[in-house]
Each structure stands twice: as C-alpha cells, then as structure tokens.
Amino acid sequence: LSCTFPIFFLQLFLEKYGYFSEPGAGTHSPAEFTEALRDFQRVTHLPPSGVLDAPTLHQMALPRCGTDDGDSRAAGAGRGSPARRRRRTAQHGRSCPVAGGRWPKRHLTYRVVNWPPYLPQHEVRLAVRAAFELWSNVSSLLFWEAGDGPADIRLTFFHGDHNDGLNNAFDGPGGALAHAFFPRRGEAHFDSAERWSLHSGKGRNLFIVVAHEVGHTLGLQHSPVKSALMSPYYKKLSKDFVLSWDDILAVQNLYGKPSKGSAIQLPGKVFTHFQDWNTDLYSRDRQQRSLSNYYCHSFFDAITADGDHNLYIFKGSHYWVVSASGNASDPRPLQPRWPGLPAGVDACAWSQLTGKFYFFKGGRCWRYAGSKLEAGFPRKCSALGLPRHPDTALYFQQLRRLVLFKGAKYFVVGEEPLGVEPYYPRSLRDWAGLPPGTAGALTHRDASVYFFRDEQYWKFDQAKLRVVATGKWATQLAWMGCWDANSEQVLF
Ligand SMILES: [Zn+2]
Ligand SMILES: [Zn+2]
Structure with a gap:
C-alpha cells in the first residue's frame, strides 16, 4: 500500500462501499485490504492487482452514488454469499440501505x-x-x-x-x-x-x-x-x-x-x-x-454453440439460448447456470472434444463441466501464455484445439494440459479475409465457422480456409433467432 495515502481514509472508503465483511477500525489484515481492493478493481473494470495504484486512487476520487456496491461486487467477483451480506446489513442496522426486497404494489x-x-x-x-x-x-x-x-x-x-x-x-x-x-x-x-x-x-x-x-x-x-x-x-x-x-x-x-x-x-x-x-x-x-431477443438489436460479448447446435449468446450478466430451430429463449442470468462466472465475459467456447464450456475474461479463464466449475478454476490463463482479453474463442474441429483470437494474432490452445501450442501465436493472415477484433465465433451445423463483429458476420470455409461470405447477421442468418425481433421492432 502507498504510504502517502492515509490508510484510515482507504479503510473508510472500502467500508462505506461494502468491501469489508466486518466493519471497524483495526480489524482488517493486509490480506483483507488486498482482497477488498481487488474486488473494487473488478467492479470498476480496473486490472485486479490488489495494489493501491494511481488508476485505483483516481477511480476512488470520482463522483459516485453513496449506496454501497455489495451486489455488483458479488456479481463481479463471484463471491459474497447471502449470509455474508445478511451479516453485514445486520451490523449496520437501519443506517445502511438494505439490499433486496421490492414493493408489493405496482x-x-x-x-x-x-x-x-x-x-x-x-x-x-x-x-x-x-x-x-x-x-x-x-x-x-x-x-x-x-x-x-x-x-x-x-x-x-x-x-x-x-x-x-x-x-x-x-x-x-x-x-x-x-x-x-x-x-x-x-x-x-x-x-x-x-x-x-x-x-x-x-x-x-x-x-x-x-x-x-x-x-x-x-x-x-x-x-x-x-x-x-x-x-x-x-x-x-x-x-x-x-x-x-x-x-x-x-x-x-x-x-x-x-x-x-x-x-x-x-x-x-x-x-x-x-x-x-x-x-x-x-x-x-x-x-x-422486445427484450426476449434483445441481443438482436445490439452487440454481444461472446457466442458459442454446443453439440446439439444450440447457440449461447452472452451479454453482461445474462445469456440467451437459441435452439437449432431458431427460437430464442428469454434472457437468463449467468448464475446459477455457471456459478461464479462474472458478468461481461470476453470470450466463450464449447469444446467438441471434452464437452466443456470455456470462458475468458481479462487474464483469467473458467472451465465448466455442466454447471460445475472445475477444480483449479478460475485460473490465471495469461500465465500460461494465453492472451489477456481475447476477442474471440473458438473450438476448431480441424485442429481439435481451441483457438483464441486477439487483435492481429491467433493462438492455438490445447485443453489437457491447458496451454498454447508451440509456434503460436501466428498472424491472423492465416484466416484469409477475417478482420481483427471479432466479438465471437461458432462452428455452424453447415460446417462453416461464423465470426461476428458489431452487426456484421463473416462465413469462413474450413476447406478453402478463407472467408466466403459476409453480411448482417440479425437480418440474414435466420438461425440467429432474430427474425421475430426484426418484424417486432417499431420505430415511431
Ligand atoms: Zn447507486
Ligand atoms: Zn441519507
């Protein structure tokens, strides 16, 4: 911790905004300070170093709402049990805005x-x-x-x-x-x-x-x-x-x-x-x-498809499932389907080889078998040579490997053990016609790989190894589940 910043004010700040489970002077160990800072950095989209650096100090000084971050912290860090929140609110008593509840009338x-x-x-x-x-x-x-x-x-x-x-x-x-x-x-x-x-x-x-x-x-x-x-x-x-x-x-x-x-x-x-x-x-x-397929009108964080050709589309703390027949589900919360997964993932891929879901955010990755987070995850995948904040993750059938795209490079990644294969990363030029900075990709049941960025898609032919078509996904790909949304959209 920086010795120029009075630790007392740091403690008051972190207590006020709900980053300590037990308020009170002198009750927090250095490890608790580090963890509280890391939580704050996750909530505010800063690198979660746990160190009180200049960007973190700057963020703390910005004008904000005085209500605490209890819930967004739990969503951002995948922790903070209801019991823990209850204890916190019980100690604050009436002085603290109590989370939860709704009005019984409209x-x-x-x-x-x-x-x-x-x-x-x-x-x-x-x-x-x-x-x-x-x-x-x-x-x-x-x-x-x-x-x-x-x-x-x-x-x-x-x-x-x-x-x-x-x-x-x-x-x-x-x-x-x-x-x-x-x-x-x-x-x-x-x-x-x-x-x-x-x-x-x-x-x-x-x-x-x-x-x-x-x-x-x-x-x-x-x-x-x-x-x-x-x-x-x-x-x-x-x-x-x-x-x-x-x-x-x-x-x-x-x-x-x-x-x-x-x-x-x-x-x-x-x-x-x-x-x-x-x-x-x-x-x-x-x-x-219509929010049932809200993703159709905006951009999503990540996309993948499973073995039954269901699409999974991720945005913030929700996801949609589009069945093979093109029907989109209502938005569903990431929890409890993927316990501990933070909102706003960078990339997601479902592995045809292992049947597991991989998620990437910042330098970390999560791996789920069904709804079970595997032991050892989330782990620091950037330490294994995987790129931080990957644009897109894809299971690539031809290589039987995951592929991570980041800017002008791509990485081929083995699953067991998890790590980048030798001679990678390589230039995106290997994927002829593909632009950098895609948001997600999936292998469709027509065996082509579709890449997405903003409202645009690129269809990549696995045999010819080049992009063979491009267009607007919401209106041109019926299987994205957006045809209803297109007809429902009313502009006055
Ligand atoms: Zn507020
Ligand atoms: Zn007041």
Whole structure:
C-alpha cells in the first residue's frame, strides 16, 4: 500500500462501499485490504492487482452514488454469499440501505420534499417526473406525484450529517452525490453541497442522479455493466439510451414487463432541458423493443454453440439460448447456470472434444463441466501464455484445439494440459479475409465457422480456409433467432 495515502481514509472508503465483511477500525489484515481492493478493481473494470495504484486512487476520487456496491461486487467477483451480506446489513442496522426486497404494489406515489433554491421548481418537478417515467416505460410500474399527505417515495436534499448514521453523512462537493434506500423505506437523499443542474454542461445532472436513485428505491442494486444507469459512478447525460438493457432486465425481473406492449427506451437527447418538457415531445425518439431477443438489436460479448447446435449468446450478466430451430429463449442470468462466472465475459467456447464450456475474461479463464466449475478454476490463463482479453474463442474441429483470437494474432490452445501450442501465436493472415477484433465465433451445423463483429458476420470455409461470405447477421442468418425481433421492432 502507498504510504502517502492515509490508510484510515482507504479503510473508510472500502467500508462505506461494502468491501469489508466486518466493519471497524483495526480489524482488517493486509490480506483483507488486498482482497477488498481487488474486488473494487473488478467492479470498476480496473486490472485486479490488489495494489493501491494511481488508476485505483483516481477511480476512488470520482463522483459516485453513496449506496454501497455489495451486489455488483458479488456479481463481479463471484463471491459474497447471502449470509455474508445478511451479516453485514445486520451490523449496520437501519443506517445502511438494505439490499433486496421490492414493493408489493405496482402503483407508487412520490414527492419532492425540497430542492436547490437556484433551480426553478417546475423544472425540478418535470425532471423528476421524467426520471420516474424512464422506469415506468419499461416495467409494469406506474407513478404519480403526491400532493399533500403520505408518499411512497420521498426525494430530499440534505447537507452533511442528516441522521442516517455518520457513514451516510454527505461529504461536500464531489465524492458521494446521493444515496437511497431499498424497498420499502422509499427515501432518496441528495447532497445539497453539489452544484446541481438540469442542463447539459456544467454541474451535476440532477435528472440522471434522480433516475439512478429512484432505481434503488425500487429495489435495484448497483450494476457491474459499465453502460448501465445503475453502475455506481456518476455519468454525464449522453446521447445514448439512458436505461441500458441491463437496467431494463433488472427492473422487469422485480416488476415484470409493461402491461401494454413493449418496453420504451429513450435517448439522452430527450432530457437536455425541462422548461417545457412533456411526454409528446419525444414521440419521434421513442423506440419499442422486445427484450426476449434483445441481443438482436445490439452487440454481444461472446457466442458459442454446443453439440446439439444450440447457440449461447452472452451479454453482461445474462445469456440467451437459441435452439437449432431458431427460437430464442428469454434472457437468463449467468448464475446459477455457471456459478461464479462474472458478468461481461470476453470470450466463450464449447469444446467438441471434452464437452466443456470455456470462458475468458481479462487474464483469467473458467472451465465448466455442466454447471460445475472445475477444480483449479478460475485460473490465471495469461500465465500460461494465453492472451489477456481475447476477442474471440473458438473450438476448431480441424485442429481439435481451441483457438483464441486477439487483435492481429491467433493462438492455438490445447485443453489437457491447458496451454498454447508451440509456434503460436501466428498472424491472423492465416484466416484469409477475417478482420481483427471479432466479438465471437461458432462452428455452424453447415460446417462453416461464423465470426461476428458489431452487426456484421463473416462465413469462413474450413476447406478453402478463407472467408466466403459476409453480411448482417440479425437480418440474414435466420438461425440467429432474430427474425421475430426484426418484424417486432417499431420505430415511431
Ligand atoms: Zn447507486
Ligand atoms: Zn441519507
């Protein structure tokens, strides 16, 4: 640990955000510090060195949500049992936002208790309404603003300590911007010391932060997916969709889909000003999507096929199975199918030789026989000469070996023992016509290998050893399970 950084503040930070199972001064061994730092680095997509280096310090200083990372840490690190979480929340008592739970009803009321005096009240009310609408657009929930009397969810601005426990005291500009409590406490708190804004440009965007904190009041925890609204670090309003697919799946998991029709996603440009904001303004920008085959409309992390020609498509913390007949499943969580597997894998391959699933992320790899993680995994595959962050993994029938692609190189990898074969890596030029940076590949039952990158596919002929066709996979490959999705997509 760096001796220039006060260890006391490091401890407070890691305790506040849920990286120690036992809070309290002087109770953490150096090994626990290293493990806590490693967990934090995994959640924030930094190399998990366990060392307090400059990028880690920089990440810790960035503005963020004050609610802890308990769940995203568990998803990112594949650990953190419910029992461990229970113990942690029991010790914090009421002072800590308690994970889990949902509202037993679909119609919820809210009230803005106070707001920064320099923001016009009607703009704040419209921004808050828009933030709640983000969530009701994609779930069965409905919200309305309560006049007087009780409200299910209350939004309040506070300075410093505000009777939530010292751990939750606000810290002035920067650092923790806001925090909220899981159901059914119904409270979101915002730091009055921030310079809040409802326009793009200077200041913290209040709309984005309200939308995130409302997510917590509905029962959503922090997401390990970088693009998710529910990721713990503050994001500016961008032109991208405000809710990512991961946010939508999370809220639908608790409350189900909208009662009528599909989820509606809205891009950030709809929320750049609130003077005259109303729901009709964005009718041209709304996009209805069916999440059953959401992967069809965006890019995926990895893809493979098993011996029965089922496709497995991976994105974030979910996967889809497309049967040989071209029917796509609903999105399923990676857990419990592959226990301990982190979200956002780099590459996946199913071995025809051993019938095992291989997953790669960063420098590590996982191997499963069925749903059982094999002994010795995850292991540091980069230490065996395998590339870190491989683009694509493939079981290549001709060589009876795995092939890992990374940039302009490929590696042929034996399974027993796991390791790179002699004379590799070699140049990607051996795969005539194949571009670098593919997202995944599989061997189809027509015996061709299909590679995928963004919306494009490349069909590689194993006999001719070159690419023989290319096109758009979602619309041109019926077996990718996207034909329904293509006809369902409604653009207003
Ligand atoms: Zn949060
Ligand atoms: Zn509070």
